[in-house]
Amino acid sequence: MGENLKTRRKLALPTRMLLALILGAVVGLVVGKPVTYISFIGDIFIKLLKMCMYPLILVSIMQGISQVTDMRRLKKVGIGFFWYWALSGLLIGLVGVALTFIVKPGVGVDMGVVVAEEAVQMNFVQNIVAWVPDNPFGATAAGDVLQIVIVALIFGLILTSMPESKSKTILVEALNALNLWVGRVIAWVVELAPYGVFVIMANMVATIGGTTIGSILKMLVTMYLIFIVMFAVIYPLILIFVAKVNPIQFYKNAMPSLIMAFSTCSSNASIPVTMKTAKENMGVPEDIVNLITAPAATLNMHANCMQTPLYCIFAAQLYQLPLTPLQLGVTIILGLISAVGAAGVPGGGFLMITLVLQVMNLPLTVVPWIIGIYTLIDMPGTMANVCGDILGMTVVSSRLGELNREVFNKKKTGDKNKAIA
Numbered sequence: 001m002g003e004n005l006k007t008r009r010k011l012a013l014p015t016r017m018l019l020a021l022i023l024g025a026v027v028g029l030v031v032g033k034p035v036t037y038i039s040f041i042g043d044i045f046i047k048l049l050k051m052c053m054y055p056l057i058l059v060s061i062m063q064g065i066s067q068v069t070d071m072r073r074l075k076k077v078g079i080g081f082f083w084y085w086a087l088s089g090l091l092i093g094l095v096g097v098a099l100t101f102i103v104k105p106g107v108g109v110d111m112g113v114v115v116a117e118e119a120v121q122m123n124f125v126q127n128i129v130a131w132v133p134d135n136p137f138g139a140t141a142a143g144d145v146l147q148i149v150i151v152a153l154i155f156g157l158i159l160t161s162m163p164e165s166k167s168k169t170i171l172v173e174a175l176n177a178l179n180l181w182v183g184r185v186i187a188w189v190v191e192l193a194p195y196g197v198f199v200i201m202a203n204m205v206a207t208i209g210g211t212t213i214g215s216i217l218k219m220l221v222t223m224y225l226i227f228i229v230m231f232a233v234i235y236p237l238i239l240i241f242v243a244k245v246n247p248i249q250f251y252k253n254a255m256p257s258l259i260m261a262f263s264t265c266s267s268n269a270s271i272p273v274t275m276k277t278a279k280e281n282m283g284v285p286e287d288i289v290n291l292i293t294a295p296a297a298t299l300n301m302h303a304n305c306m307q308t309p310l311y312c313i314f315a316a317q318l319y320q321l322p323l324t325p326l327q328l329g330v331t332i333i334l335g336l337i338s339a340v341g342a343a344g345v346p347g348g349g350f351l352m353i354t355l356v357l358q359v360m361n362l363p364l365t366v367v368p369w370i371i372g373i374y375t376l377i378d379m380p381g382t383m384a385n386v387c388g389d390i391l392g393m394t395v396v397s398s399r400l401g402e403l404n405r406e407v408f409n410k411k412k413t414g415d416k417n418k419a420i421a
Helices: 002-009 013-031 033-065 071-103 124-131 136-142 145-161 166-191 193-208 211-243 247-264 271-282 286-299 302-318 325-342 348-359 364-372 374-399
Strands: none
Touching: 013 033, 013 193, 013 364, 013 374, 033 145, 033 166, 033 193, 033 348, 033 364, 071 211, 071 286, 071 302, 071 325, 071 374, 124 145, 136 145, 145 166, 145 325, 166 193, 193 364, 211 247, 211 302, 211 374, 247 271, 247 374, 271 286, 271 374, 286 374, 302 325, 302 348, 302 364, 302 374, 325 348, 348 364, 364 374
16 A cells, blocks of 8 residues: 555656756756766766667667558558658758757857767768668667668568568567567666756756756747647648648647647557547548558657757757758758657657767767756647648548548538547
C-alpha cells in the first residue's frame, strides 16, 4: 500500500525535468562559478546520450520501415503519400528555417566562438559521396551518423520488400526485440535527465548569466510561431488547393484526435482514435486508413521537420557559427528522416536532437536546455504530427478520388450522430 502511494506521488519525468531546469537556473544565479566543480556530471550525461544514439538510429529506423507490410496496395497509395510526406515536410522545414532566422532566438548570448570542422566545407557532390558507407560496421564503429542512417534505410527497405517467409519473420522479430532492448537502455538514460539538466543549466547560468533563460524562452516562442503558421496557413492551403476540402470542417472532424495527441504526447497512443477519426469523420476509405496510419505515425512527423533546423540554427547562433545553404538543406532532410528513429522509443526525441547537432558539428550543450522544456514542445508537437497524418490520408484519398465528401461534410442523414463525440 505504502509502495503504491509512493509510486503515485512520484512526479512524472517531464515535470521533474522542467523543475530541474528551473532549479538549475536558480542555483546557477545564487551560487555562481563554484557550480562549475560539478559540471562533469553534465558531461557524463551528454556522453550517455551519445552512447545510445548509434544503436537507436540503426535499429529503430530498420524496425520502423519493416512495419510496412502491404506492398501491393502501397504501390497505389504509397506513392501519393510519399510525395505528400516529402513535399509537406520540406515546406515546413523551410518555414522553420525562415522564422528562426527572423526571430533569431540564439542571438544575444555570448557562448564564445567555436570553429566549425573542415568537413562541413565540402561541396555538394563530396557530401553525397561521403554519406554512402563502404563498411556498415565501420560506420557504426566510427559513429558516422549520416552513414548509419543510410545503412538503416537501405537494410530496412530491403527487408520490407522481401517475400513473406520464415527468415523474414525471424529478422523482423529480432528487430522488434532489439528495438525493445535499446528502448529500455534509453529509458534508463532518460531517467537520469533531470540530474544532467540541473547541472548543465546551473553551470550555464553561473558562467554566462540569466540571458540563457531568455534565449530558451525565445526559442520556445519561435517554435510556437511556427506551429501557428503550420495550423493557420500551411495546412489550410494544402486542404484548399490539394485536398479541395474546407479547412474549418477538417479541424472540426479531426478534433478528437488532436485532443488525444495533445494530452498523451504520443502519436502511437493516438493511433486508435486517429483511425476512427479518419474513417468516420473524414470519409477516408478503410483500407487506406489501415495502410497509412501506422507507417505515418512512424515516418510522418511535421513537428520534427521544423524543430530540426530550429535546433541547429539556434545552436549555431549561440556559438556564432555560420551555416551554409547546403548545411541548412541537410538539416531539413534530417528533419524528414530522423523522425523514423524517434518514433515509438522512450526518449527517442532527445536522442534525435543529439543526432542532428552532431551531424552538423554543432555543440551538444543546448540538448539539456531543450530536454528541460520538452513537455512544452512535445504537446503541440504531437498534435501537429497526428494532424499531419490525418491530413495526409485526406489528401491521398482526395487525389485518388476515393474520399467520401458526404461523410467529410456531414451531409448524410445520421452522419452527425456517427461522428466521434
